[in-house]
Structures are given as C-alpha cells and as structure tokens.
Amino acid sequence: MKGCENDTKILKGNIVYTETSELFNIVENGYIVVCGNSVEGVYKELPERYKNIKINDYGNKLIIPGFVDLHTHASQFAIKGIGYDKELLPWLKTYTFPEEAKFRDLSYAKKVYKEFANELYAEGTTRAVIFATIHPEATEVLMNLIEEKGIISYVGKVNMDRNCPDILREDSEESIKMTIKWLDNCSKKYKFVKPIITPRFVPSCTGYLMEALGNIATNQVVPIQSHLSENLSEIKWVKELHPECKNYGDVYNQFNLFGQTKTIMAHCVHLTEEEIDTIVKNNVIVAHCPTSNVNLSSGISPINKLLKKKVQIGLGSDIAGGESLSMFSVMACAIKISKLRKVCFMEDEKSLTLQEVFYLATKGGGSFFGKVGSFEKGYEFDALIIDDDNLWKIDKGTIEERLERLVYLGDKKNITNRYVCGNEI
Structure with a gap:
C-alpha cells in the first residue's frame, strides 16, 4: 500500500x-x-x-x-433484430452493406453511434473491441463518443477493396493511405480508446491490401481484428479466392494478420485442426459470438474443444448478427447452444458451465487488454x-x-x- x-x-x-x-x-x-x-x-x-x-x-x-465484449459492429446497431431468415453472405448484401453505406453522412453516424455508446454503457460493458465502417471521419465520431463514456475500447476503421458494393469499395492505395492517416490522427488523441487494424474479412480484401495492413500493424505495433470461419459458404469462397493457402486462417497468416501483433478472430465456428494449432501457436484470441451464430444459422463453435486446446477465448455480442449488446444474453446463449451441440452432434463433448461462460465474459476477453477481468x-x-x-x-x-x-x-x-x-x- x-x-x-x-x-x-x-x-x-x-x-x-x-x-x-x-x-x-x-x-x-x-x-x-x-x-x-x-x-x-x-x-x-x-x-x-x-x-x-x-x-x-x-x-x-x-x-x-465488468463485462468485455470482444466483437461487435457499432455501425449495425440500427439493424439489430432484422433479417435473421438469411445466412451470413446474403444478410451482408441485403442489410449490412446498405446500412454501412449510410455512415458517409456524419449526422447519421453521430445519431447511431450515440445510441450505440449509450447502450454499451447501460449493458455493463467496460471494455470492448468494435468495428466501425470504411469511413475514417465517422470512425472518429464513434471513438469520441466511446471516449466520453469512459469505456476502454479498441475501435477499427474497416478496410474493403473487393467483393462489396461500389459505394463501400475502397481503392486499395486510398484505403492504405486513409488507414495510416487515421492512425496518425488517433495516436495521442484518446485516453480510453485505441485504434485497431480491421480488414473486414478475406473475401472483401485483396492480397495487396492485406499485405499492406499486415505491414502497418507490425511496424506500428497495432492490434488486429477480423472474422474467421464463420459460415460454410464463406469458407468455400475463401478457398476459391486463395487456392494457394492451406486454409482460411493461413490467408491471414501469410499477410502477418494472424497473431504477429495482438489479434482477435471472431466466430471460428468451423476451424480445421491445423487452424486451431496455429491459433494456439500465434496466441490469437477467439471471440465467440453465440447469438450471432444462431441468428444467421452459422453453426455452433466447438468452444469446449478449443478450451481444452488452450485457445484464448472471450465473448462477443456481434451486433447486428447478434440481437443485443447484453452480455447476460450472450452468456446464456453460449451455454444453451453448447448443450445442443452435445446432445445433437457431440455426445462425448461436455457443455459449457456457468463458471466457464462467466470466465469468458470477464477474464477470458479481458486478457486482450492485459490484466483485466x-x-x-x-x-x-x-x-x-x-x-x-x-x-x-x-x-x-x-x-x-x-x-x-x-x-x-x-x-x-x-x-x-x-x-x-x-x-x-
């Protein structure tokens, strides 16, 4: 003392x-x-x-x-609870991309992000890792609002230069330049909020862009967030785009986006054994998003198996794939779907306990921030x-x-x- x-x-x-x-x-x-x-x-x-x-x-x-939300999309707050009759890829096309395009309008961004920040605070989230959109100015609006709430967070300006609507498709060079400028703007501006490199997912980022983002992350020691093996159609698409790589995770790894600096990969529902081994070796943290995985029919992540393999895991609300920022709801859903996995598919695999999901919502996710949770x-x-x-x-x-x-x-x-x-x- x-x-x-x-x-x-x-x-x-x-x-x-x-x-x-x-x-x-x-x-x-x-x-x-x-x-x-x-x-x-x-x-x-x-x-x-x-x-x-x-x-x-x-x-x-x-x-x-306090609760740690390792994966959520602030820009999707206004469409939560909508479109859950679709799987991931058509849901993105029908609902998510049109919504995110609206954030070029700063007045709209302020309106939505204010509601998001208020709700994040109300739900007891004290640390969060958040996706914004491709728009750097709107991303800084979000960072300002989270800073005002005193919630310690990482916020990412999204990068996309392929396989998305024209209004959201960045020129590769411009995306790189805007990311560097955004990082410079944020470097000493905030007490509670930090930037995080955010390639949306492999299908929406060219190898050229991913290589540049990996270099930026490594050279400036900035953490990384993205999505991995969420949906079977998505995984098939990645194999078609990158036949030279062994698996989805290997694409990120080739471009220094897979644990070369602190890294969160959301979902990880359909991992190969080789991907799991690389995740453990590279100290990649998995953000388990049970509500989203159910709503978009993505599958049930083998969390018990990953825990046994010593994978670092936290929980994510994944708005708007998930319907709520409540970590109470996320914890309850994690338990429920692990029971379904056991009963329907894996009789030898035990379901998650209350202690385990509480750990994931606090200390598990908190490990991304240091000695937290x-x-x-x-x-x-x-x-x-x-x-x-x-x-x-x-x-x-x-x-x-x-x-x-x-x-x-x-x-x-x-x-x-x-x-x-x-x-x-």
Whole structure:
C-alpha cells in the first residue's frame, strides 16, 4: 500500500470473480481494496491497516468484474433484430452493406453511434473491441463518443477493396493511405480508446491490401481484428479466392494478420485442426459470438474443444448478427447452444458451465487488454455492482444461484454502478 494511501478505495459486498474457468471465487460480505486503478486484495475481514479508509458499502449486492465484449459492429446497431431468415453472405448484401453505406453522412453516424455508446454503457460493458465502417471521419465520431463514456475500447476503421458494393469499395492505395492517416490522427488523441487494424474479412480484401495492413500493424505495433470461419459458404469462397493457402486462417497468416501483433478472430465456428494449432501457436484470441451464430444459422463453435486446446477465448455480442449488446444474453446463449451441440452432434463433448461462460465474459476477453477481468491482485479494477432484488420475490438463493439467475434473467436494469480502472463511470 506504500505510496497509495491517498488513492485507495474499499468496496464491500458479495464478491464473485474467476481465476480459472473451472470455479468461482466467492467472498460473501467481503471487501475489495483498490489501490489507484488496480486491485490490492480481496478480503473476508478487512485488514487493520485499512480501518481508517472510507468503505463503499453495497450491502447484499453482488460485485462482479465488468463485462468485455470482444466483437461487435457499432455501425449495425440500427439493424439489430432484422433479417435473421438469411445466412451470413446474403444478410451482408441485403442489410449490412446498405446500412454501412449510410455512415458517409456524419449526422447519421453521430445519431447511431450515440445510441450505440449509450447502450454499451447501460449493458455493463467496460471494455470492448468494435468495428466501425470504411469511413475514417465517422470512425472518429464513434471513438469520441466511446471516449466520453469512459469505456476502454479498441475501435477499427474497416478496410474493403473487393467483393462489396461500389459505394463501400475502397481503392486499395486510398484505403492504405486513409488507414495510416487515421492512425496518425488517433495516436495521442484518446485516453480510453485505441485504434485497431480491421480488414473486414478475406473475401472483401485483396492480397495487396492485406499485405499492406499486415505491414502497418507490425511496424506500428497495432492490434488486429477480423472474422474467421464463420459460415460454410464463406469458407468455400475463401478457398476459391486463395487456392494457394492451406486454409482460411493461413490467408491471414501469410499477410502477418494472424497473431504477429495482438489479434482477435471472431466466430471460428468451423476451424480445421491445423487452424486451431496455429491459433494456439500465434496466441490469437477467439471471440465467440453465440447469438450471432444462431441468428444467421452459422453453426455452433466447438468452444469446449478449443478450451481444452488452450485457445484464448472471450465473448462477443456481434451486433447486428447478434440481437443485443447484453452480455447476460450472450452468456446464456453460449451455454444453451453448447448443450445442443452435445446432445445433437457431440455426445462425448461436455457443455459449457456457468463458471466457464462467466470466465469468458470477464477474464477470458479481458486478457486482450492485459490484466483485466478478475479481482486478483494487480488486475485493473473494472467492476459492476448488481442489485438482483427484483429477480428474487421470495427467499434469495446462494451467491452462485443468484449469479446463475442473473445470467438467465438479468438485464441492464440490475446494474447500479460501473467501475473502470478503479474509477466509477
């Protein structure tokens, strides 16, 4: 505590977090001591040295780590819940691309992105990794709004130079130049928001563009986000476009877009064994997007198998493939579809547990940001205070039962306070 006496916070309540995906750490009526922006310790009894420091007593409320949304599209916020009778590629053509074209109009961008930022905050997301559109000015509008909310995020200007409507198709050289200029504009502008290199997916980016983006990411040490093996038709298309590559992931790898800097690949529903091995070797993080995978009939990602293989995994809402920014809904869906996978296809594969999906929504996704998503000593203190009284009309259950009901029945109205990096937002 040396040097931190004047910057210490103490929170009291029912504390729940995970160190591993196998079990909860639960401290009923316990204390979290926060020094600056990081956790100093979690205690059942408050040590004597902290007795003179004010306690923020949250009574019988739950204190959990803030949620991490590893994959979502802010530009699709206005079309969530629409077009789910289609699979990925026709859905993009019919709904997504026409919607994203509207973001050349900054007034429209401000309107949609403001609603997105407000909802992201309301849903208890304290860290996020976000797709914008090809438009750099509109992307900076989004970054400004997320910055105002105090949500620590990576935001990406999308790159596309093939296989998309003319109004969204960038000239390859212009796309590269705009990306470099956008990175320069963002370099020292924000406290909470950082840029991320964002080739939309292989079908919409030429090899020339992907090579340039890989070089930019490597030279400037900028992280990367994209999509991988989401849909069977998409995978077939990638094979046709790049017959020289062993698999979908290999295309990214050839262009230094697959773990050469910090990398998130969303979906990963239909991975080959070789892709899984490369993901592990390159420390690529998978963003599991269960609601989107169901809505667009993409499939059920083998998350239990990937966890056994030591793949790093977090959860993504994937608006607007997913219908909601609620990580409660995403966690519940992840459990449900893993049960369907077990019953219908893989009897020997166990379904995901409550502990596992909670881990994925917090510490699993938080690993992309560093020591985030847990209340272990030294972890940045991101937290949600949860009032679940409305979910229990008679007697309350155990802390673990309360958490389970929260995942299945809770929503943003149950979140009363939010902390990011030690500060309430």
